[in-house]
Amino acid sequence: MAETYRVGLLGHGTVGAAFEQLLSERAEQIAHVTGVRPEVSGVLTRSRGDFDAILADSDLIVELIGGIEPARDYVLRAMRAGKHVVSANKLLLASHGEELWSTAREHNVQLRFEGAVAGVVPVIRVLQESLAAAHVDRIHGIVNGTTNFILTEMARGGTSYEAALARAQELGYAEADPAGDVSGEDAAAKMAILARLAFSTPVTLDQVIYEGIEHITGEDMAYARDFGLALKLIGTAERVNGGISVRVHPAFLYPGHPLASVNGSFNAVTVESDAITEITLSGPGAGGPQTASAVLGDVISAMIPPASTPETTQSLPVVADVKSAFYLAMEVDDEPGVLAQVAEILGMQGASIKSVVQRGIPAGRARLVMVIHPLLESRFYGAVQLLARMPFVHAEPRAIRVLDEEFTD
Amino acid sequence: MAETYRVGLLGHGTVGAAFEQLLSERAEQIAHVTGVRPEVSGVLTRSRGDFDAILADSDLIVELIGGIEPARDYVLRAMRAGKHVVSANKLLLASHGEELWSTAREHNVQLRFEGAVAGVVPVIRVLQESLAAAHVDRIHGIVNGTTNFILTEMARGGTSYEAALARAQELGYAEADPAGDVSGEDAAAKMAILARLAFSTPVTLDQVIYEGIEHITGEDMAYARDFGLALKLIGTAERVNGGISVRVHPAFLYPGHPLASVNGSFNAVTVESDAITEITLSGPGAGGPQTASAVLGDVISAMIPPASTPETTQSLPVVADVKSAFYLAMEVDDEPGVLAQVAEILGMQGASIKSVVQRGIPAGRARLVMVIHPLLESRFYGAVQLLARMPFVHAEPRAIRVLDEEFTD
Ligand SMILES: NC(=O)c1ccc[n+]([C@@H]2O[C@H](COP(=O)([O-])OP(=O)(O)OC[C@H]3O[C@@H](n4cnc5c(N)ncnc54)[C@H](OP(=O)(O)O)[C@@H]3O)[C@@H](O)[C@H]2O)c1
Numbered sequence: 013m014a015e016t017y018r019v020g021l022l023g024h025g026t027v028g029a030a031f032e033q034l035l036s037e038r039a040e041q042i043a044h045v046t047g048v049r050p051e052v053s054g055v056l057t058r059s060r061g062d063f064d065a066i067l068a069d070s071d072l073i074v075e076l077i078g079g080i081e082p083a084r085d086y087v088l089r090a091m092r093a094g095k096h097v098v099s100a101n102k103l104l105l106a107s108h109g110e111e112l113w114s115t116a117r118e119h120n121v122q123l124r125f126e127g128a129v130a131g132v133v134p135v136i137r138v139l140q141e142s143l144a145a146a147h148v149d150r151i152h153g154i155v156n157g158t159t160n161f162i163l164t165e166m167a168r169g170g171t172s173y174e175a176a177l178a179r180a181q182e183l184g185y186a187e188a189d190p191a192g193d194v195s196g197e198d199a200a201a202k203m204a205i206l207a208r209l210a211f212s213t214p215v216t217l218d219q220v221i222y223e224g225i226e227h228i229t230g231e232d233m234a235y236a237r238d239f240g241l242a243l244k245l246i247g248t249a250e251r252v253n254g255g256i257s258v259r260v261h262p263a264f265l266y267p268g269h270p271l272a273s274v275n276g277s278f279n280a281v282t283v284e285s286d287a288i289t290e291i292t293l294s295g296p297g298a299g300g301p302q303t304a305s306a307v308l309g310d311v312i313s314a315m316i317p318p319a320s321t322p323e324t325t326q327s328l329p330v331v332a333d334v335k336s337a338f339y340l341a342m343e344v345d346d347e348p349g350v351l352a353q354v355a356e357i358l359g360m361q362g363a364s365i366k367s368v369v370q371r372g373i374p375a376g377r378a379r380l381v382m383v384i385h386p387l388l389e390s391r392f393y394g395a396v397q398l399l400a401r402m403p404f405v406h407a408e409p410r411a412i413r414v415l416d417e418e419f420t421d
Numbered sequence: 422m423a424e425t426y427r428v429g430l431l432g433h434g435t436v437g438a439a440f441e442q443l444l445s446e447r448a449e450q451i452a453h454v455t456g457v458r459p460e461v462s463g464v465l466t467r468s469r470g471d472f473d474a475i476l477a478d479s480d481l482i483v484e485l486i487g488g489i490e491p492a493r494d495y496v497l498r499a500m501r502a503g504k505h506v507v508s509a510n511k512l513l514l515a516s517h518g519e520e521l522w523s524t525a526r527e528h529n530v531q532l533r534f535e536g537a538v539a540g541v542v543p544v545i546r547v548l549q550e551s552l553a554a555a556h557v558d559r560i561h562g563i564v565n566g567t568t569n570f571i572l573t574e575m576a577r578g579g580t581s582y583e584a585a586l587a588r589a590q591e592l593g594y595a596e597a598d599p600a601g602d603v604s605g606e607d608a609a610a611k612m613a614i615l616a617r618l619a620f621s622t623p624v625t626l627d628q629v630i631y632e633g634i635e636h637i638t639g640e641d642m643a644y645a646r647d648f649g650l651a652l653k654l655i656g657t658a659e660r661v662n663g664g665i666s667v668r669v670h671p672a673f674l675y676p677g678h679p680l681a682s683v684n685g686s687f688n689a690v691t692v693e694s695d696a697i698t699e700i701t702l703s704g705p706g707a708g709g710p711q712t713a714s715a716v717l718g719d720v721i722s723a724m725i726p727p728a729s730t731p732e733t734t735q736s737l738p739v740v741a742d743v744k745s746a747f748y749l750a751m752e753v754d755d756e757p758g759v760l761a762q763v764a765e766i767l768g769m770q771g772a773s774i775k776s777v778v779q780r781g782i783p784a785g786r787a788r789l790v791m792v793i794h795p796l797l798e799s800r801f802y803g804a805v806q807l808l809a810r811m812p813f814v815h816a817e818p819r820a821i822r823v824l825d826e827e828f829t830d
């Protein structure tokens with residue numbers, strides 16, 4: 013039986029409840045990986061729990077209350093008591109970050125906050141660790157899922173801002189009071205944190221210039237389409253003239269830009285630096301389960317020694333024959349009935365045709381190209397062998413896999 | 422004067438030399454961040470240096486020799502001597518990973534290998550840390566820059582495989598002997614490492630089924646365009662029927678797939694899991710400076726305590742007025758000369774028009790929409806104020822930023 017690692021949980025709302033559930037679902041696997049079983053040792057809300065009792069009974073504190081006070085006080089007290097802290101509180105970090113980070117350094121504890129910025133997109137870890145000594149020139153980010161969802165709706169459906177916002181609220185992508193998101197303030201707090209980490213210079217929320225999306229009209233979208241542009245709420249942190257600029261505003265992007273194709277409630281961040289050119293990270297933005305997953309990643313990191321590759325926990329069989337969709341190209345006689353025979357041979361092996369193109373080529377032949385729905389590769393190659401032996405098939409049929417359609421947007 | 426952290430460097434080829442240079446360039450900044458100054462304490466090649474002397478004189482060993490022996494022997498001896506090791510050797514890890522990882526656990530040292538898989542794309546760190554306890558369902562990756570460059574050339578230019586390969590060699594994206602890359606073996610080694618980490622089950626290179634791109638023809642590309650597909654060399658590691666499948670082969674992707682737009686020598690990896698849906702990481706693939714940057718990130722991580730946010734090292738001014746390109750929409754009188762006057766007013770503020778669309782709307786008016794080349798925002802808004810006061814301008818002009826064209830592909 014593994015030892016227990018006690019996690020004190022402050023806040024039990026959207027993220028807190030999702031975190032508690034995810035922790036219990038993954039406890040077994042975490043015990044395998046870390047050798048220690050994490051367990052919620054106490055929960056604090058406005059109506060239950062006592063902070064001092066929870067603190068005394070925890071190895072690590074997770075803060076998911078939000079706002080400045082009492083979150084700030086609790087986080088400081090936890091670190092002063094020598095406990096690691098994981099928080100998803102962007103407002104707190106963007107306003108009082110220096111105080112918190114210096115307290116962490118002083119008391120030699122970890123303060124992790126991946127969940128505060130871009131949901132499951134691991135931009136904090138990458139900035140703080142992979143790029144710890146890189147000279148970052150610029151960060152661009154879509155760091156608010158609500159506004160990206162609204163803008164995507166407007167672009168897709170030609171919908172008005174109001175209608176798109178209503179739809180976002182209906183689907184749970186926007187809160188009843190969406191002001192913090194649509195005004196750009198939420199994104200501004202996140203960009204303040206990213207700028208601080210990238211440039212090693214103090215940046216607080218009140219230094220970030222921001223503009224929201226409330227004034228964007230369907231007409232702006234329509235005219236932008238004429239120019240082939242995509243409209244996003246973009247956060248920028250960059251070096252300019254020996255200083256830095258940190259800002260959030262709607263911006264049109266050319267189609268080649270890595271953020272132009274980030275749609276719906278997804279978040280994405282690009283980091284530019286000489287040595288690395290540019291890396292892009294993207295994934296689902298905020299939301300209870302996503303943020304909880306980022307918080308859990310932080311908790312586990314605090315539990316395990318760095319850069320350890322745990323023992324394998326299982327020995328899964330390696331399967332050789334899997335299902336794939338295929339592209340199949342053949343040179344055949346250009347005669348009636350050939351396509352029907354090809355379809356019949358494919359059908360015998362369970363292969364069905366999704367789409368087909370036939371084109372005449374010289375010497376009474378035709379090039380037949382088709383996409384085949386997913387099936388076991390062994391059966392598909394069986395059909396190809398049969399086809400290769402047919403008198404109306406010339407040269408070896410050519411087969412290339414097609415990644416399954418389930419990924420299409 | 423900061424204390425010294427001694428880095429023993431094994432191998433001084435493409436990556437080794439780039440690493441030594443990057444380390445000396447970034448030493449100052451690293452000393453700021455970690456409190457300790459890294460320094461190459463010795464270099465081993467076939468013609469210089471002595472391994473035992475370098476080992477005795479180092480806090481950490483960087484292995485950039487490649488191949489199995491003597492790299493394996495050196496890495497094992499370094500860890501047994503209690504030294505952390507950073508390696509970019511995919512072949513070694515894909516063949517002898519379990520032996521190396523268990524030695525690291527046994528001797529309580531770090532073995533880091535970000536540079537082995539996808540250049541600067543931090544997929545190892547994300548899998549091992551952010552997603553340490555996630556239940557990963559599938560990984561798709563473009564993990565070989567050479568083949569992605571060749572396929573991109575073929576798709577763009579309608580070039581043959583041979584011509585695209587020659588071009589890749591000319592530009593340094595492919596080696597004189599490209600067999601390891603174009604056969605899919607390099608990608609297979611990387612997928613073996615990713616599968617091992619994602620599924621906690623032993624996977625070695627010889628268990629990976631791979632197929633290369635040597636047989637892809639320009640005709641395949643042309644017909645694929647008819648179906649709207651992109652062709653990539655895709656590595657897959659996924660759970661199937663209680664086992665796993667790990668394979669590499671060319672595959673067509675639908676345009677909505679996050680890997681479909683990864684072009685040139687870039688690498689990208691998507692990780693799918695219930696809790697996170699899907700995250701995508703992309704950036705420049707292998708290459709001397711890129712791999713060196715990943716190796717340096719690993720070295721720094723071994724030097725600093727986890728999750729520490731170092732003190733700010735500077736206090737950069739926050740600049741408010743920056744240059745932006747703009748979209749500008751106005752309702753104007755539909756009369757001759759209006760566009761000329763608008764252009765003149767913009768020109769007075771240094772704003773020049775990149776493109777413009779004018780459309781008649783009811784009541785003798787026109788909608789004038791343009792994109793303005795980058796200029797200081799203060800000057801642009803100055804022009805907008807002037808325009809707003811003109812008798813031929815009706816309603817407030819609407820301005821939205823456009824992200825600079827320098828990002829277009
Ligand atoms: N929701 C998201 O998608 C998301 C995404 C990223 C980051 N975050 C961040 O995660 C944090 C939590 O967000 P959330 O959406 O989970 O908030 P929430 O649903 O409003 O939950 C807040 C929780 O904190 C408790 N709480 C509030 N004030 C308290 C106090 N004075 N003392 C003790 N407990 C108190 C509440 O208790 P009661 O139950 O008694 O009211 C509730 O359980 C915030 O910092 C937020 O910015 C959220």
Ligand SMILES: NC(=O)c1ccc[n+]([C@@H]2O[C@H](COP(=O)([O-])OP(=O)(O)OC[C@H]3O[C@@H](n4cnc5c(N)ncnc54)[C@H](OP(=O)(O)O)[C@@H]3O)[C@@H](O)[C@H]2O)c1
Nearest residue numbers: 432433434435436466467468485486487509510707708709
């Ligand atoms: N090149 C890339 O873009 C790239 C990208 C990702 C990962 N990697 C990995 O990085 C590693 C190094 O690659 P590379 O391209 O830098 O290789 P490289 O240019 O061939 O350099 C290899 C270096 O190792 C030295 N070496 C070889 N055998 C040795 C031995 N028996 N004893 C001592 N030194 C020996 C060589 O010494 P001499 O100078 O005396 O020949 C040379 O300095 C490989 O594992 C490779 O897979 C490379």
